[in-house]
Amino acid sequence: MSAPDPKLQSERLAALPRLPRDEGGPVFAEPWQAQAFALAVKLSEAGHFTWKEWAAALADELKAGASRGEPDDGSRYYDHWLAALERLVAVKGLADREALVARKEAWADAYRHTPHGKPVELRQPS
Amino acid sequence: MDPTRRGFLKAAVTAAGAAATTPDLAHAQDQDHGHDHQAVPSDLTLRVKALESLLVEKGLVDRAALDAVVDTYETKIGPRNGARVVARAWVDPAYKKRLLADPTAAIAELGYAGGQGEDMVVLENAPKVHNLVVCTLCSCYPWPVLGLPPVWYKSAPYRSRAVIDPRGVLREFGLELDGDVEVRVWDSTAEIRYLVLPERPAGSENMSEEALAALVTRDSMVGVKKVTLAREGARA
Numbered sequence: 001m002s003a004p005d006p007k008l009q010s011e012r013l014a015a016l017p018r019l020p021r022d023e024g025g026p027v028f029a030e031p032w033q034a035q036a037f038a039l040a041v042k043l044s045e046a047g048h049f050t051w052k053e054w055a056a057a058l059a060d061e062l063k064a065g066a067s068r069g070e071p072d073d074g075s076r077y078y079d080h081w082l083a084a085l086e087r088l089v090a091v092k093g094l095a096d097r098e099a100l101v102a103r104k105e106a107w108a109d110a111y112r113h114t115p116h117g118k119p120v121e122l123r124q125p126s
Numbered sequence: 127m128d129p130t131r132r133g134f135l136k137a138a139v140t141a142a143g144a145a146a147t148t149p150d151l152a153h154a155q156d157q158d159h160g161h162d163h164q165a166v167p168s169d170l171t172l173r174v175k176a177l178e179s180l181l182v183e184k185g186l187v188d189r190a191a192l193d194a195v196v197d198t199y200e201t202k203i204g205p206r207n208g209a210r211v212v213a214r215a216w217v218d219p220a221y222k223k224r225l226l227a228d229p230t231a232a233i234a235e236l237g238y239a240g241g242q243g244e245d246m247v248v249l250e251n252a253p254k255v256h257n258l259v260v261c262t263l264c265s266c267y268p269w270p271v272l273g274l275p276p277v278w279y280k281s282a283p284y285r286s287r288a289v290i291d292p293r294g295v296l297r298e299f300g301l302e303l304d305g306d307v308e309v310r311v312w313d314s315t316a317e318i319r320y321l322v323l324p325e326r327p328a329g330s331e332n333m334s335e336e337a338l339a340a341l342v343t344r345d346s347m348v349g350v351k352k353v354t355l356a357r358e359g360a361r362a
Contacts, residue, residue: 031269032171038195039178042187082173095180103176104169111166122179 033078040085049092057084197276207238208271208321209342212353216326217335226250229321238270246271249312249349250323256307257322258296258349260288261314268319272344279348289313299350322349329355 028034044051061080070076089095106122114120166172181187211233215222225232229246246268249257261267262285267275278284288295292309296302303309312320324346330338345351 028273030171031275032168032174034196035174035178035192038192039174039181039187041195042191043181046187048186079170082170082177085177086173089177089181094184094186095177099180100173100176103180104172107172107175107179108166 028078030078033081036078036082036085040081043089043094048094049088054084054088057088060084061087205273205342205344205347206339207236207273208268208344208347209339210236211238211271211321212323212342212347213335213339215323216338222323225323233271233321245318247312247318247320248323249310249320251325251349251352253325254307255310256296256303256349257310257312257320258288258292259312259314259320259322260285262286262289263313263315266314266319268314268321271321272347276344296350299345301351322347324349324353327353327355 028037040054043049044054049057058081061084062077065076065080086097086100090097090100107120110120110122167175178187178189178192182189182192211225214236215225221232221235224235225248229248232248233246249259251257261279267279269275284295289311292311293303296309314320324342326338327341330341333341341353341355343351343353346353
């Protein structure tokens with residue numbers, strides 16, 4: 001499954017309900033959305049979860065959003081995508097929630113303490 | 127307020143013998159809001175960064191493979207939006223006037239809204255003026271009109287060399303400019319994003335707005351290339 005198979009790819013994407021897309025494929029409104037998209041695709045390709053599991057996890061989040069009364073116009077689609085991804089990587093034992101929260105704080109901290117003109121880098125835990 | 131950075135830019139530009147060609151520097155100083163650290167991105171962005179960095183570190187997913195997926199799609203959203211803006215400006219002089227005077231509003235006219243309120247600035251190329259956009263700090267990029275920044279835009283060599291040796295960088299992109307063409311280098315910030323309005327290619331006088339938009343490339347709107355009639359076997 002290493003070589004990208006356009007047909008397979010398009011079948012997989014078709015399995016995702018309400019994916020924002022146009023004739024050329026998925027569309028993203030912000031960079032983080034494309035990064036979250038790539039993470040799900042690659043983790044699945046690497047066998048950490050099946051695409052079917054992914055589609056189910058995503059569908060659960062979308063359903064939960066709808067039941068909270070959020071507008072079903074696709075504007076929150078990748079919010080749900082990210083939530084589903086965080087949940088699935090925890091379920092699969094790839095990264096737990098505490099580690100993710102801690103890492104997120106570390107990134108925020110890195111931005112706050114990196115002077116203008118320097119690339120933002122995490123201090124590596126030694 | 128970061129004298130070091132501005133100093134570096136000024137020194138670099140002077141070294142390149144192009145001090146008079148970077149009107150943005152004085153402007154940038156005026157616009158400097160005294161930030162001494164980087165803006166913290168949105169919660170969503172930080173969560174994705176957390177996921178990505180943890181999973182890459184654990185070897186569960188390969189960063190290059192992730193970049194490849196993003197690259198596949200980076201041309202999907204953006205450049206077409208920017209291309210429509212450019213084509214409209216070419217065929218509609220009134221629109222072009224609005225675009226140069228109030229870019230954010232003129233771009234919004236076509237339905238492309240900005241992100242967190244950053245201001246757009248449109249830079250018009252002319253026979254003797256060529257504009258080049260870079261973000262020396264990170265990868266600030268006008269993504270509502272250009273999509274996601276390409277990998278080279280985010281790379282350290284481009285970010286440093288675009289300022290020090292803009293002509294050399296352009297040459298690597300296959301663009302050789304005459305010696306009397308002024309090169310202006312614009313350094314994006316969290317507050318200001320630049321879009322280059324390339325020159326309309328000669329011979330395109332009878333083309334429709336739609337056909338013109340198909341000619342406009344992402345690279346031409348960053349300023350590393352010109353728009354030409356021959357675009358990979360597209361209609362000419």
